[in-house]
Amino acid sequence: MIKVNENYQKLQASYLFSDIAKRISAFQEAYPDREIIKLGIGDVTRSLPRACIDAFHRAVDEMAQDISFRGYGPEQGYSFLREKIAEHDFKARGADISADEIFISDGAKCDTGNIQEIFASDIRVAIPDPVYPVYVDTNVMAGRTGDFDNGRYKNLVYLESTKENGFVPALPREPADLIYLCFPNNPTGATITKEKLQDWVDFARENKSLILFDAAYEAFMRDDTLPKSIYEVKGACEVAIEFRSFSKTAGFTGTRCAYTVVPKTCMAYDTKGEKHPLHSLWNRRHTTKFNGVSYPVQRAAEAIYSKEGKAQVRELSDYYLKNAALIRQEMTALGFECVGGENSPYIWVDGKTDSWKFFDMLLEKAGVVCTPGAGFGKCGQGYIRISAFNSFENVQKAMSKIKQAISL
Amino acid sequence: MIKVNENYQKLQASYLFSDIAKRISAFQEAYPDREIIKLGIGDVTRSLPRACIDAFHRAVDEMAQDISFRGYGPEQGYSFLREKIAEHDFKARGADISADEIFISDGAKCDTGNIQEIFASDIRVAIPDPVYPVYVDTNVMAGRTGDFDNGRYKNLVYLESTKENGFVPALPREPADLIYLCFPNNPTGATITKEKLQDWVDFARENKSLILFDAAYEAFMRDDTLPKSIYEVKGACEVAIEFRSFSKTAGFTGTRCAYTVVPKTCMAYDTKGEKHPLHSLWNRRHTTKFNGVSYPVQRAAEAIYSKEGKAQVRELSDYYLKNAALIRQEMTALGFECVGGENSPYIWVDGKTDSWKFFDMLLEKAGVVCTPGAGFGKCGQGYIRISAFNSFENVQKAMSKIKQAISL
Numbered sequence: 001m002i003k004v005n006e007n008y009q010k011l012q013a014s015y016l017f018s019d020i021a022k023r024i025s026a027f028q029e030a031y032p033d034r035e036i037i038k039l040g041i042g043d044v045t046r047s048l049p050r051a052c053i054d055a056f057h058r059a060v061d062e063m064a065q066d067i068s069f070r071g072y073g074p075e076q077g078y079s080f081l082r083e084k085i086a087e088h089d090f091k092a093r094g095a096d097i098s099a100d101e102i103f104i105s106d107g108a109k110c111d112t113g114n115i116q117e118i119f120a121s122d123i124r125v126a127i128p129d130p131v132y133p134v135y136v137d138t139n140v141m142a143g144r145t146g147d148f149d150n151g152r153y154k155n156l157v158y159l160e161s162t163k164e165n166g167f168v169p170a171l172p173r174e175p176a177d178l179i180y181l182c183f184p185n186n187p188t189g190a191t192i193t194k195e196k197l198q199d200w201v202d203f204a205r206e207n208k209s210l211i212l213f214d215a216a217y218e219a220f221m222r223d224d225t226l227p228k229s230i231y232e233v234k235g236a237c238e239v240a241i242e243f244r245s246f247s248k249t250a251g252f253t254g255t256r257c258a259y260t261v262v263p264k265t266c267m268a269y270d271t272k273g274e275k276h277p278l279h280s281l282w283n284r285r286h287t288t289k290f291n292g293v294s295y296p297v298q299r300a301a302e303a304i305y306s307k308e309g310k311a312q313v314r315e316l317s318d319y320y321l322k323n324a325a326l327i328r329q330e331m332t333a334l335g336f337e338c339v340g341g342e343n344s345p346y347i348w349v350d351g352k353t354d355s356w357k358f359f360d361m362l363l364e365k366a367g368v369v370c371t372p373g374a375g376f377g378k379c380g381q382g383y384i385r386i387s388a389f390n391s392f393e394n395v396q397k398a399m400s401k402i403k404q405a406i407s408l
Numbered sequence: 409m410i411k412v413n414e415n416y417q418k419l420q421a422s423y424l425f426s427d428i429a430k431r432i433s434a435f436q437e438a439y440p441d442r443e444i445i446k447l448g449i450g451d452v453t454r455s456l457p458r459a460c461i462d463a464f465h466r467a468v469d470e471m472a473q474d475i476s477f478r479g480y481g482p483e484q485g486y487s488f489l490r491e492k493i494a495e496h497d498f499k500a501r502g503a504d505i506s507a508d509e510i511f512i513s514d515g516a517k518c519d520t521g522n523i524q525e526i527f528a529s530d531i532r533v534a535i536p537d538p539v540y541p542v543y544v545d546t547n548v549m550a551g552r553t554g555d556f557d558n559g560r561y562k563n564l565v566y567l568e569s570t571k572e573n574g575f576v577p578a579l580p581r582e583p584a585d586l587i588y589l590c591f592p593n594n595p596t597g598a599t600i601t602k603e604k605l606q607d608w609v610d611f612a613r614e615n616k617s618l619i620l621f622d623a624a625y626e627a628f629m630r631d632d633t634l635p636k637s638i639y640e641v642k643g644a645c646e647v648a649i650e651f652r653s654f655s656k657t658a659g660f661t662g663t664r665c666a667y668t669v670v671p672k673t674c675m676a677y678d679t680k681g682e683k684h685p686l687h688s689l690w691n692r693r694h695t696t697k698f699n700g701v702s703y704p705v706q707r708a709a710e711a712i713y714s715k716e717g718k719a720q721v722r723e724l725s726d727y728y729l730k731n732a733a734l735i736r737q738e739m740t741a742l743g744f745e746c747v748g749g750e751n752s753p754y755i756w757v758d759g760k761t762d763s764w765k766f767f768d769m770l771l772e773k774a775g776v777v778c779t780p781g782a783g784f785g786k787c788g789q790g791y792i793r794i795s796a797f798n799s800f801e802n803v804q805k806a807m808s809k810i811k812q813a814i815s816l
Contacts, residue, residue: 001585001616001617001677001681002527002531002585002586002616002617002618002676003527003528003585003677003678003679004526004527004528004676004677004678004684004689005525005526005527005528005689006678008526008689008693009678018695041480043479043480044479045474045477045479046477047471047472047473047477048471048472048477050472053468053469053471053472056468056471056704057465057468060461060464060465060468060704061461063456063461063464063662063663064455064458064461065455066453066454066455066799069453069454069456069659069662070662071451071453071659071661071662072449072451072661073662106514106664106699106701106702107698107699109697109698109699110697110698110699113696113698114697117549118413119410119411119413120411120413121413122411123410123411134696134697137696138697141525141693141696177409177410177411178410207409208409208410209409209410210410251477251479253479253480254471254477254479254480254481254700254702254703255471255702255703255704256514256700256702268410268411268412269409269411269412270411270412270414270417271411271414273409276412278412281412281416284416285416285549287426288521288541288542288545288546289517289518289521289522289542289546290517290518290521291514291517291518291664292662292664293514293664294514294662294663294702295662295663296704297702297705391474
């Protein structure tokens with residue numbers, strides 16, 4: 001008899017963003033004439049940088065001629081892209097990462113979701129709260145948690161990010177083998193200093209833990225004292241895997257390209273305590289279950305590192321950061337405490353009421369879609385996340401509608 | 409302590425095609441002037457159909473303007489593509505598959521590799537021998553097998569495809585919960601009749617098994633009495649998931665687009681014997697761990713179903729089938745028994761000696777790369793797979809070089 005993976009039955013309702021989409025649909029059906037401004041899901045709205053478009057077209061043209069046509073590429077990605085990443089994203093910042101430690105993929109969601117496969121199922125997982133749901137759900141599916149009870153899964157270590165700790169969780173007091181961290185944070189927009197990140201790396205080294213560092217939002221950092229990569233911190237190459245994405249950096253959410261860094265010095269252990277390089281394990285997983293990213297997409301991604309590409313990408317993040325500054329300023333002026341929005345495209349707003357209630361109010365009264373903080377975990381209750389990904393005009397309009405709705 | 413998934417230690421050496429790539433590199437280094445003709449890995453060599461190129465460019469242009477830009481799409485794929493697939497690949501052949509039963513992905517390798525996640529870990533898996541290595545390896549990684557011993561993994565049911573059964577395995581005599589089938593077959597090129605496929609579907613219905621049907625090579629079928637989809641067979645919608653790919657159909661190996669069909673009537677069971685629709689489970693997996701295929705790539709794939717696209721795709725498979733016919737004819741003339749090459753791009757040749765020995769001989773004496781049958785399983789020993797994916801000129805040249813080498 002074919003049996004299902006019963007761990008799926010532990011999963012809570014459907015995926016957060018599907019839930020939101022359903023509420024929006026219901027609202028649109030009820031009020032077909034009302035305008036809706038979406039500051040919910042972190043999806044970019046501006047076109048791809050010109051340099052990417054040009055490279056994309058050139059690569060499509062290559063695919064049109066037998067002589068320049070490309071079939072299967074290396075599963076790990078073409079070296080033209082891996083080398084540029086190593087050079088510009090790491091070596092230029094003093095992080096000693098080489099091209100063959102970089103695995104190109106079609107999304108950080110896939111990578112952060114798939115990475116847990118290379119670990120044992122009886123490890124102890126520590127996950128921030130609030131958090132991007134993928135880290136939790138993929139570990140639930142893999143059977144690393146118990147049932148969901150009173151808002152939390154059993155057997156998970158929750159790393160609480162609260163107003164009290166400035167939304168940077170404290171080191172766990174219980175053992176944690178696999179630790180997810182994300183800075184600039186999704187959903188809170190909080191950042192971490194080099195000193196605090198060093199504490200985490202030291203903790204991992206002392207406890208033989210591994211850190212999964214999600215840096216998908218690094219392009220929005222303007223404070224240069226903050227670490228863009230965990231590998232800017234001493235000793236991280238032995239205890240950390242880093243995830244990056246071109247989704248937010250260069251507007252690739254619909255184009256799909258990301259990468260994962262697995263340093264060759266990064267180790268895990270078998271039950272006998274023997275060391276195994278995670279680079280080989282991930283390479284085996286990646287080459288067995290993945291066939292590489294579309295060639296024209298990799299060429300488009302490569303263009304981000306050209307002189308024009310860099311300027312255009314900077315212009316993109318500057319644009320969204322201008323939105324973020326306006327959101328933070330307006331919400332603060334309305335009396336809401338905010339975090340994020342300075343080195344990140346998200347503003348985490350203390351709504352002073354139930355998250356979904358605040359979400360429904362903003363949707364119904366202002367026609368503005370945000371993301372209810374409770375959807376990201378227990379500590380997200382009472383908060384909403386406002387995303388800066390929209391046009392400046394729409395953000396202005398949304399803010400004035402929220403102002404009106406709140407003062408009603 | 410962070411522990412590894414120890415199932416990876418059961419995996420045999422590295423992935424077949426990486427092994428071959430290494431031998432080719434070694435040969436090229438030793439003889440830098442020798443020409444090599446690759447009829448090994450099933451990778452297409454001809455450019456994308458014109459209709460796909462045009463649609464690809466148009467979609468890239470859409471990404472260049474804010475007004476037409478697309479960010480995150482539906483994880484399951486855009487309906488413009490799902491609807492065309494349902495209409496042309498299924499309804500037109502009398503198979504009752506609807507658009508929302510189709511999940512667009514970036515590759516059949518990913519899908520056939522990931523699908524096992526939604527099943528329990530203690531199910532009994534039946535896998536053909538010889539076989540595409542991904543089915544086996546992904547189940548080893550998931551812990552569904554024992555150790556590798558004497559050429560086979562313990563706890564797997566091997567479905568032997570041999571000369572005796574015409575390379576269509578017999579129904580298993582032991583219980584099998586999850587059954588992988590692939591027709592036209594990779595690596596043997598063999599096909600299955602509707603009657604024999606009906607036997608498998610009936611077996612699955614009687615035993616509450618599930619069939620994973622890999623139809624990645626259906627575009628090469630010219631005998632219209634053969635089933636292109638398992639859903640042309642009665643009752644299959646309740647017991648089968650089907651995988652398709654544009655890789656070989658339309659030359660998308662470097663462009664990346666495929667799809668999986670999970671009918672809503674297809675069920676699996678929990679330990680209490682209660683039914684669960686696999687459509688919901690796969691949907692949960694797909695939306696949690698995947699972010700959809702690149703928008704321009706989906707537009708390029710859609711163009712396959714236009715009038716010009718269809719003609720161009722047909723012309724592509726005709727071209728490779730002409731190669732296949734030549735390979736089969738020449739190898740037969742040289743005294744080798746062959747199967748495949750008529751409704752498939754692969755010719756399975758009985759080399760009458762050790763597979764790797766024959767592989768090395770062809771590489772060293774003829775400069776021709778094939779794939780050693782032993783790499784696909786125990787029953788592949790003694791065979792080689794020759795792929796028709798190359799230019800007609802190269803295939804002619806390869807055949808004349810093989811003729812010379814053999815007659816030496």
